[in-house]
Each structure stands twice: as structure tokens, then as C-alpha cells.
Amino acid sequence: MRDFCALYEQLDRSPGTTARVAALGAYLAAVDPADGAWAVTLLLGKRRKRLITGRRLREIALAASALPDWLFDDCHAQVGDSAETIALLLPQLQLPEAEPIERPLAVWMGERLPAIASLEPSAQAEAVLNTWASLPAGQAFLFNKLLTGGLRVGVSTGLVTRALARVAGLEEAEIAQRLMGGLEPSAESFTSLLAPALEGEAVPASRPFPFFLASPLDPAQLASWDPSQWRAEWKWDGIRGQLIRRSGSSFLWSRGEELVNESFPELVSLGEALPEGTVLDGEVIVWHPGEERPQGFAALQRRLGRRSVAASLRRQCPMAFVAYDLLESAGADRRDEPLRQRLERLEELRSALADSDHPERGRLRGSAAVPLGSWEELEQQRGRARLVGAEGLMLKRLESPYRSGRRRGDWWKHKLEPLHLDAVLLYAQAGSGRRANLYTDYTFGLWSHPPGDADTSEPQLMTFAKAYSGLDDAEIAELDRWIRRHTTERFGPVRAVEPLQVFELAFEGLQPSKRHKSGLAVRFPRISRWRRDKPAAEADSLATALNLLEGINHPG
Numbered sequence: 001m002r003d004f005c006a007l008y009e010q011l012d013r014s015p016g017t018t019a020r021v022a023a024l025g026a027y028l029a030a031v032d033p034a035d036g037a038w039a040v041t042l043l044l045g046k047r048r049k050r051l052i053t054g055r056r057l058r059e060i061a062l063a064a065s066a067l068p069d070w071l072f073d074d075c076h077a078q079v080g081d082s083a084e085t086i087a088l089l090l091p092q093l094q095l096p097e098a099e100p101i102e103r104p105l106a107v108w109m110g111e112r113l114p115a116i117a118s119l120e121p122s123a124q125a126e127a128v129l130n131t132w133a134s135l136p137a138g139q140a141f142l143f144n145k146l147l148t149g150g151l152r153v154g155v156s157t158g159l160v161t162r163a164l165a166r167v168a169g170l171e172e173a174e175i176a177q178r179l180m181g182g183l184e185p186s187a188e189s190f191t192s193l194l195a196p197a198l199e200g201e202a203v204p205a206s207r208p209f210p211f212f213l214a215s216p217l218d219p220a221q222l223a224s225w226d227p228s229q230w231r232a233e234w235k236w237d238g239i240r241g242q243l244i245r246r247s248g249s250s251f252l253w254s255r256g257e258e259l260v261n262e263s264f265p266e267l268v269s270l271g272e273a274l275p276e277g278t279v280l281d282g283e284v285i286v287w288h289p290g291e292e293r294p295q296g297f298a299a300l301q302r303r304l305g306r307r308s309v310a311a312s313l314r315r316q317c318p319m320a321f322v323a324y325d326l327l328e329s330a331g332a333d334r335r336d337e338p339l340r341q342r343l344e345r346l347e348e349l350r351s352a353l354a355d356s357d358h359p360e361r362g363r364l365r366g367s368a369a370v371p372l373g374s375w376e377e378l379e380q381q382r383g384r385a386r387l388v389g390a391e392g393l394m395l396k397r398l399e400s401p402y403r404s405g406r407r408r409g410d411w412w413k414h415k416l417e418p419l420h421l422d423a424v425l426l427y428a429q430a431g432s433g434r435r436a437n438l439y440t441d442y443t444f445g446l447w448s449h450p451p452g453d454a455d456t457s458e459p460q461l462m463t464f465a466k467a468y469s470g471l472d473d474a475e476i477a478e479l480d481r482w483i484r485r486h487t488t489e490r491f492g493p494v495r496a497v498e499p500l501q502v503f504e505l506a507f508e509g510l511q512p513s514k515r516h517k518s519g520l521a522v523r524f525p526r527i528s529r530w531r532r533d534k535p536a537a538e539a540d541s542l543a544t545a546l547n548l549l550e551g552i553n554h555p556g
Contacts (some may be wrong), residue, residue, distance in 0.1 A: 003027065004039055004105045005139045011155055020155055024163035033187035034106035040193070041185045042146075043153050043160050050149035051117035052124075054082035057144060060125045061086045064093045073492060078430075078437060083144030090132055090140060098133035109185065113147055158405060168194040173404045176210040177203075181257060205247035209279060209327050209335065210404035211240060211255050217395060217412040222375045231339065231398055232370040232381065234390035235413055236322055237297050237509075238285030239304075243267065243321055245274040246331075252284070260284075263306045264319050266360060273358035275349070277331030280323045281402075282367070287320035289362060293389035294320070297523065298511030323350070324367035324394075327402055335402035342402070378414070385416050386551075391508065392416045418506040419548055421446065421540045422531055424461055425501040428483045429494045431468070439483045439495065440476055441468050442527075444505060446518065447541040461499055462518045462542060465507070470527025479530075502531040502539050510549045520545055 007027045014020050024043070028036060062072060067089070079085045103112060116127045128147075132140050145151040161179065165172040178193050181204070240255035250271025254260050261268045264284060274280070286295035286303070299317050303309065326346040327335055334342055346366070353361050370381050370393065382393050392415035400410035423444035431440035445461035471479065482501070489496040506528040513521035520542070 001105050001108050005142045021163050025166050029167045033190040035104050037185040037190035038105050038109045052147045054148050060128050087141035095133040098130050101134045176404045181207045206251045208242040208253040212403045213406040214411040214413040215408045217414040231396045232372040233367045233394050235392040235394045236283040237391045238283040241284040243271050243280045245271050245278045263303050267319050267321050270360040270363045279328035281325040282321050282323040286317045320363045320365050322365045322367050338399040340398045421505050422502050423505050424499045424536045424539045427494050427496055438480045450541045464518045465522040465525040467525045467527050499536050502534045504528045504531055
């Protein structure tokens with residue numbers, strides 16, 4: 001684990017892409033294959049489940065020290081991370097005498113950590129204390145993170161893929177393809193990952209293709225393009241997926257590389273109607289038969305993550321697969337063909353399925369082209385997005401191949417402008433990583449009703465949304481100082497503040513929610529600006545939010 005710990009520290013210190021790729025490449029070129037497999041799994045964020053809670057580690061640490069609970073809590077509030085707090089406090093603990101140990105990363109992940117997690121409380125505490133005593137500080141911190149399942153390395157999948165490609169001497173697209181669906185943490189898998197490409201190499205039946213991702217559109221680019229060479233279609237508000245039919249089985253993968261067959265069994269059944277050797281790219285979405293527009297993301301969320309789906313929920317939230325690309329047909333990879341040709345093949349497949357008697361044939365929907373005679377019509381069409389239940393437009397070059405990852409130039413997304421509300425800062429909590437000593441996680445509230453309306457009671461601030469992004473470093477530092485000076489109460493790591501600061505929040509959508517005090521759940525909230533010009537009394541109310549919700553559900 002020593003080498004992986006050194007890599008972790010190097011990545012944490014290196015802000016530049018070039019330095020990070022170089023560090024990753026040097027490690028991956030020299031690593032033992034078994035350790036390499038686990039390292040790639042961890043670097044890609046494919047962490048194992050939590051083996052021990054941070055609270056349990058805290059109990060073990062406090063029992064071995066003379067520290068009062070409040071002091072540990074204050075330290076944690078400053079650091080912002082239990083694993084790091086404990087690692088920093090190890091010199092204050094009464095640890096047993098122990099010889100230094102060095103175990104391979106694969107042994108830690110595959111044997112030692114699961115063994116510690118399975119012990120009875122007293123034996124577990126002894127094993128954890130002995131491990132802390134035998135490790136240097138940096139490795140003890142890493143041990144804590146791996147045990148609690150909270151390791152975040154801060155490198156993208158693209159950087160890891162690039163480093164692996166350089167080590168293997170392969171194209172990045174080839175490595176991305178091999179990584180799809182996950183990497184088994186074994187020496188054999190790591191060796192296969194870096195092995196030279198073989199002509200006619202068989203792809204595992206369940207493996208999806210790397211997704212082609214769109215980039216945000218700058219309308220200024222349109223002037224130099226011929227609209228007849230582009231296809232516009234709706235950007236649906238579901239989850240991206242690939243529906244695969246190979247080797248007599250069906251597989252449904254999300255863009256997050258999760259196999260979601262259990263959550264959407266009717267779409268797996270739809271896959272059984274597809275010809276052998278077919279892969280479709282599209283959107284998993286709730287769409288009632290006979291209705292002109294799909295349901296919003298809130299309906300889809302009711303199906304996500306379920307291991308079994310009751311018949312009643314299937315009726316309430318019927319699934320459809322909106323296919324907008326064909327990546328494989330008759331077992332042949334079609335990704336290098338132009339989009340125009342792939343769409344022709346897709347339409348032939350849809351027509352054949354529509355003429356069949358398969359009971360799930362109606363769940364396969366096409367993503368029709370949006371009429372676009374000139375670029376002047378683009379904004380008009382985008383303005384209709386909410387009318388059809390979409391979140392904007394996609395723009396695709398008709399001659400484009402299906403690439404992997406975010407490759408600018410061929411696919412663009414032109415989303416609707418976000419919704420906005422002015423909310424009051426109510427609570428703040430310290431962040432993590434390099435911002436662990438700053439208050440960067442904020443909770444905002446709206447007024448229960450506007451002042452002076454028919455409700456004669458005093459308006460109250462109701463918690464509405466949390467946001468973690470949108471301010472620059474200077475604003476974060478300024479707001480942190482203000483929070484510390486205007487704290488009214490403390491609840492562990494959370495501070496309540498005087499309700500004086502107003503921020504404009506941007507978000508993608510609203511949905512009713514029984515779990516939230518406001519009765520509303522907010523999708524992708526972030527801070528768009530600090531409203532220094534606005535007093536808290538003039539912030540928005542829940543009535544304004546409900547009006548927005550009504551406009552989303554009944555546009556026009």
C-alpha cells in the first residue's frame with residue numbers, strides 16, 4: 001500500500017493534468033497486476049461498500065485516548081473528515097507496540113480490511129489499534145478512508161484512461177471500451193486490460209460501449225455551420241442508457257456504468273424482442289401509453305435503485321426506452337458509420353419491431369427530428385422544450401461517427417435556461433478536502449408565505465435547498481468570515497446563522513416531496529449569484545416556488 005499511498009499524495013498535490021497523467025502512468029507501469037487492478041478500481045471511484053462507519057472508528061479512537069468527545073468534535077469540525085481527523089490525532093492515542101508492516105494493496109482490499117470488518121467489537125478495536133500503530137501517518141489515513149469507503153482521489157475517468165492507454169500503447173477508446181461495465185479487481189483482469197489488441201477479439205456479451213457525450217452549445221458557433229448538415233432532437237429528462245441484446249440475454253446499462261436490469265424489468269423484456277447482436281443508445285424514461293409527453297424525472301426516481309418493482313409501481317410509472325442511436329446490429333460495430341446511416345438502420349429495426357406481436361414493442365420509442373430549416377428557428381424550438389417534457393435540444397452532425405467520451409465538435413446540447421429563486425442562507429457546514437477549513441456547504445430557505453398576503457401569521461423561513469457550488473474562492477472566503485461572525489447556534493459541524501444573506505439559486509427543476517419540510521425537492525441546485533442588493537425580507541416564498549412547479553407541469 002506504500003506505493004499507492006505515495007500516488008494518492010502526489011495526485012492530491014498536483015493540480016495540473018500533465019503532472020497527474022505522468023504520476024498515474026509511472027505508477028501503473030510499475031505496479032504488480034493484482035495491486036494495479038485494485039488501484040484502477042479505486043481511482044475510478046468504483047469503491048467497495050463501507051466496511052466500518054466513521055462513527056465506529058471515532059469510538060475506537062476515543063476509547064484509546066484521553067480526549068473528551070467535544071474536543072474530537074471540534075477537531076472534526078475544523079478538518080471536515082473523520083478519517084483525516086483520526087489520522088492527525090493518532091499521536092494522542094495510547095497505541096500498542098507494533099512492528100511496521102507493509103502489505104500489498106490487493107491484500108489490504110481483498111483480505112485484511114474485510115477480515116477486520118467481520119470481527120467482534122473488542123477484537124475489531126484491537127485490530128484497528130494495532131494497524132494504526134504499525135502504519136506511518138499517511139498510510140493510516142488511507143487505511144481509514146479505505147475502511148470507511150470514503151476514498152475520493154479527485155482524478156477523472158478520462159485521466160485514468162489516458163494514463164492506462166499510454167502504458168499499454170493502445171488508443172484511449174480501446175481502454176475506455178475495456179473498462180466499461182467495471183473491472184474485476186484481479187491480476188488477470190489488469191493484465192487483460194493492458195494487453196495488445198487482437199484482431200477479431202470477442203467482446204463480453206454484457207459489456208456496453210463507452211457513451212458519446214455532448215458539449216454545451218455556444219450559439220455563436222452556428223453562423224459557420226450549414227443547418228442542413230445537422231439534426232436537432234429533444235434532450236429528454238430521463239437517464240442515459242444502453243439496451244443490449246447479445247448471446248441470448250438482455251442488459252440495460254446506465255451512463256454511470258450500472259447494470260439496472262432489476263429496476264426496469266419491462267425494458268429487459270423489450271430487449272428480448274431485439275435481434276441478436278443489437279446495442280441501442282437512448283433514454284430510460286417514464287412514459288404512459290397514449291400520452292404525448294413523458295413524465296418528469298421525479299417519476300423516474302421512484303424506480304431507480306429498486307431490486308424488485310411491484311406491479312402497482314409498474315402501472316404508476318411505466319417505462320419506455322427512447323432510442324436515438326444504434327451502435328451495433330447483427331453483431332457488427334456500427335459506431336464508425338455516419339449518424340445518418342445509423343439512424344436509417346435504427347428506423348428499420350423499429351419498424352420491424354412495431355410489426356411484430358411482442359407485448360413490449362410499444363416501449364421502444366424513436367427520438368424524432370425537430371424541424372429546423374434555419375438557425376433562427378433554434379431558439380423558438382428550444383422554447384417549446386417544456387411543452388413536450390424535454391429539458392432542451394440536442395444538435396448532432398449527420399455525418400458524425402459515434403465517439404467515446406466528451407469529444408467536442410459533433411454533438412452539442414442546448415438546454416433550457418435554469419429556473420431561479422432568491423433564497424436566504426440559514427445553515428452552513430464545512431467542506432472537505434482543500435476546503436475542509438471553510439464553510440462551503442449551504443442550506444437555504446424560502447418564506448412560508450409572502451408578507452402581507454391573506455395569511456395573517458408571521459412568515460417563517462422554511463428550508464428549501466442545499467447548494468455546494470457557484471461561488472468563487474474570494475466569495476467563499478468572505479462568506480466564511482461572515483458565517484463565523486454571525487453564528488447563532490451550533491449543531492455538531494453545522495452552524496445556524498442570522499437570516500440576512502440572500503442568494504439567487506439556479507436549478508433544473510422542482511418536484512413535490514413528502515420528505516422535505518418545504519414539500520418540494522430541487523433538482524441540481526447551485527448558487528448563481530450573491531444578492532447583496534436584496535434584504536432577506538424580499539426573498540422569494542414557497543408560493544413563488546409552487547407557481548414555478550405549476551408552470552413546469554402545465555407549461556403554456
